Amino acid sequence: MNILIVEDDLDTAAFIEKGLLQHGELVKHVASAQEGILVASSTEFDVIIFDRLLPNMDGLDAVKVLRASGILTPIIILTALGDTVDxxxxxxxxxxxxxVKPFDFSELYARLKALTRRKPISKVLLSLSLGDLVLERTSRKVIRAGRQIELNTKEYQILEFLMQTPGQLVTKTMLLEKVWGFSFDPKTSLVQTHVSRLRNKIDKPFDLELIKTVRGCGYIISDE
Structure with a gap:
């Protein structure tokens, strides 16, 4: 395996790296979330170990940025925060x-192997589909129940991002980062307005609502 470790505690990083090298794995270590994002975005890894409590940027925020950027590499979070909500x-x-820290290396290594055994997700799919909704990436056509739907650029990008992770929560922050390239919240109804317009085209003319609001959190696209 080729493994990226994002950990600012050098003792913890050295402990993990030593164990992985003893198992013949390839290891790259960086000490900040920002560097982790940069390296993970430019190099292929089989799995990423990401500390949560990093200086200057929470590890979870960094993971959100990676996912919003289309990085699908399996990620395991290491943290001292062990509550269910965490x-x-x-x-x-x-x-x-x-x-949760502290942990045994044997458990970490077993989890890493389990993650890499999962069926890999194709990074580039020419089309995405959900129920009777189809998004053709090459032609940028969107079709539902055989009917072509005209979307503007932002509406298309929102739908494409939602359809990459059906059944999973997509937050307002993730959409701001992925669709508009914002690393901050402009405190406007920008996202809500565009999602509302997208719904009017994708859902309103049909019986089944695909785009669902999770109040205070974001959106989920699902045909269930």
Whole structure:
């Protein structure tokens, strides 16, 4: 395995790296979330180990940025925060697993192998589909129940991002980062307005609502 470690505690990083090298794995270590985002976005890894409590940027925010950028590499969060709500926050941010410190290396390594055994997700799909909704990436056509739907650029980008993770929560922050490139909240109804317009085209003319609001959190697209 080729593994990226994002950990600011050098003792913890050295402990993990030593164990992985003993198992013959390839290891890259960086000490900040920003550097982790940069390296993970430019190099192929089999799995990423991401500390949560990093200086200058929370590890969960960094994971959200990676997922919003289309990085699908399995990620395991390491943290001293072990409450259920912390675990849920980590998984909702886009992490695949969550391990509380202190931990045994044997458990960490077993979890890493389990993550890499999962069926890999194709990074580039020419089309995305959900129920009777189809998004053709090459032609940028959107069709529902055989009917072509005209979307503007932002509406298309929102729908494409939602359809990449059906059944999963997409937050307002994730949409601001992915669709508009904002690293801050402009405190406007920008996202809500565009999602509302998208719904009017995608959902309103049909019986089944696909785009659902999770009050105070964001949106989920699902045909259930």
């Amino acid at each position: 675990r849920v926050d980590g998984l909702n941010a886009g992490a695949d697993d969550y391990l």
